[in-house]
Amino acid sequence: xxxxxxxxGCRDGAFNMEYDESRARALCAADGPCxxxxxxWKPPAISLGWHQSLDEIDVQKCAEAGIDVVRRPTGGxxxxxxxELTYSVIMIAERASVLDAYQRISKALVHGLRxxxxxxxxxxxxxxxxxxxxxxxxxxxxxxxxxxxxxxxGRKLVGSAQRRFAHTSGSGEEVVLQxxxxxxxxxxxxxxxxxxxxxxxxxxxxxxxxxxxxxxIFTILxxxxxxxxxxxxxxxxxxxxxxxxxxxxxxxxxxxxxxTQPSRYTSAAVES
Numbered sequence: 321x322x323x324x325x326x327x328x329g330c331r332d333g334a335f336n337m338e339y340d341e342s343r344a345r346a347l348c349a350a351d352g353p354c355x356x357x358x359x360x361w362k363p364p365a366i367s368l369g370w371h372q373s374l375d376e377i378d379v380q381k382c383a384e385a386g387i388d389v390v391r392r393p394t395g396g397x398x399x400x401x402x403x404e405l406t407y408s409v410i411m412i413a414e415r416a417s418v419l420d421a422y423q424r425i426s427k428a429l430v431h432g433l434r435x436x437x438x439x440x441x442x443x444x445x446x447x448x449x450x451x452x453x454x455x456x457x458x459x460x461x462x463x464x465x466x467x468x469x470x471x472x473x474g475r476k477l478v479g480s481a482q483r484r485f486a487h488t489s490g491s492g493e494e495v496v497l498q499x500x501x502x503x504x505x506x507x508x509x510x511x512x513x514x515x516x517x518x519x520x521x522x523x524x525x526x527x528x529x530x531x532x533x534x535x536x537i538f539t540i541l542x543x544x545x546x547x548x549x550x551x552x553x554x555x556x557x558x559x560x561x562x563x564x565x566x567x568x569x570x571x572x573x574x575x576x577x578x579x580t581q582p583s584r585y586t587s588a589a590v591e592s
Contacts, residue, residue, distance in 0.1 A: 323411075323558075325566035326357040327551055333365030333390035336406070341393045343410045344497040348485050354411040356558055356566070358551040363388055364402040364507075366514060369395045369481065378516050387514070394481035394499065400514070403505030403536070405550045413494040418482055421496050423468040424562075429478060429502070430470055432557020436549065438540055440477060443469045475535035478502050502550060503536035 328339065336359055346352035365388035366377060374389075377398060382389050387400070409425050416424070426442055433440040444467065470478035480500030487493040501508070512518070512526045537545050558564050 321562065321564050322353070323564045323566050324353045324355040324569045325555055326355060326359075326569050327548075328357060328359045330360035330362035332363065333361060333367060333388040333401070336361060336365075337367065337390055337392055340408045340410070340497060340499055343408070344393075344483075344485050344495050347410055347412070348495045349488050352410075353567075355409070356555065356564075357408045357410075358554055359406050359408075360404070360547060361388075361401040361406070364400065365390050366398055366400050366511065367392045368398050370483075371395060372397060376516060378514050382514050385514075392481065392499075394483045394497065396479070396481040398511060398515075399479060399501055400508050400511035401501060402507035402510070403538075404501045404503050404508065405547055405554070406499060406501055407554055408497065408499035411496050412487075413484065413496050415493075416496075418484070419467065421498065422480070422482060425498055426468045426470055426478075426480070428557045428561040429500075429554060430557070431561045432553040432555070433470070433477075433502075435556055436537075436541075436545060436553045438472060438477070438537065440470050440472055443467055443471055443476075472535050472540055476533055477535055477537070477540075502554070503534065504545065504547065504550065505536050505538045508534065508536075 328336075331339075340357070343352060343355050343357070347354065363386050366382060368374065368377065368389070368391050370392060372391075377389055379389050407429070411421075413421060423442070430440045430442060469476060469480060478500050480498055482496060482498040485495040485497065487495055509527055509530050512523045512530065515523070515526070518526065537550070555566065559566065
């Protein structure tokens with residue numbers, strides 16, 4: 321298989337979310353290849369799941385702290401994207417179920433993480449998320465792990481979300497967009513400072529919960545690992561696990577225009 325590999329560096333939240341969806345929609349129209357993309361966030365951003373209420377986040381406080389607020393095209397709960405590498409996979413589903421695709425992608429990520437000395441494993445259980453979402457702590461994505469998400473010593477290292485798009489051929493085939501956060505450091509814990517309607521006692525409790533349930537590469541290895549080293553590990557994981565041959569791609573001129581087009585992912589356009 322020949323895929324496209326993109327390393328688009330650190331961009332703002334609106335660009336990152338619109339770019340992922342644009343790649344998925346291009347594949348739906350047979351106007352692009354399957355793609356593995358890695359990227360970061362500048363400035364840091366809180367992303368909300370597609371159906372998550374904006375009321376859960378103090379947007380003004382985020383603005384004062386220089387943090388974007390954006391909405392993902394996928395589901396799930398809020399994430400503070402700061403010290404992390406984000407991956408996205410855009411591919412043809414080939415009739416695979418959501419969980420089957422999730423498992424396959426996670427296995428490739430686990431393989432890649434193990435090449436840099438991380439004993440990553442897949443979560444085997446599946447929580448009942450409607451019940452979890454009634455808890456105040458559920459506003460944070462990393463407060464719980466779904467089946468086939470990636471953990472180390474029982475603590476979540478990678479959080480992911482998936483969306484399906486119908487292929488325009490009318491064949492019934494679907495395009496998968498899955499993206500997720502690989503935690504490089506502990507800055508994701510700061511998300512508790514930006515939740516509305518949580519008192520200081522609740523913030524402390526939620527932070528303790530996130531500290532107990534999450535882990536990052538710096539904490540695991542007791543050293544910083546460069547963004548580009550993790551990016552290459554992710555790439556290798558897919559190459560080795562899936563037999564992919566990647567073609568490296570620079571952003572094409574039409575891609576760069578995403579930066580300046582009005583976007584439904586900007587904080588001003590986020591709807592509750």
